[in-house]
Amino acid sequence: MLALAHIKEDKPHIQITKYLKVSRTSVNKWVSxxxxxxxxxxxxxxxxxxxxxxxxxxxxxxY
Structure with missing residues (x-):
């Protein structure tokens, strides 16, 4: 959901991937x-x- 919040703010996918430390493929999959x-x-x-x-x-x- 954090990735979607960043996308809503028009941040580039590459910036989101660096911030969340995930692959661009993951971000694209979550959006899809x-x-x-x-x-x-x-x-x-x-x-x-x-x-x-x-x-x-x-x-x-x-735990």
């Missing part, structure tokens, strides 16, 4: 997703892959 799906599209989505090794309770104990 926002234009297609709105803010809901920027929410964290479930990821595929190996299930977590620790249980939620064990994770809490680490």
């Amino acid at each position: 997703v926002f234009l297609e799906e709105g803010l809901a599209g920027l929410q964290e989505k479930p990821r595929s892959g190996r299930p977590a090794f620790l249980t939620p309770k064990q994770r809490e104990q680490l």
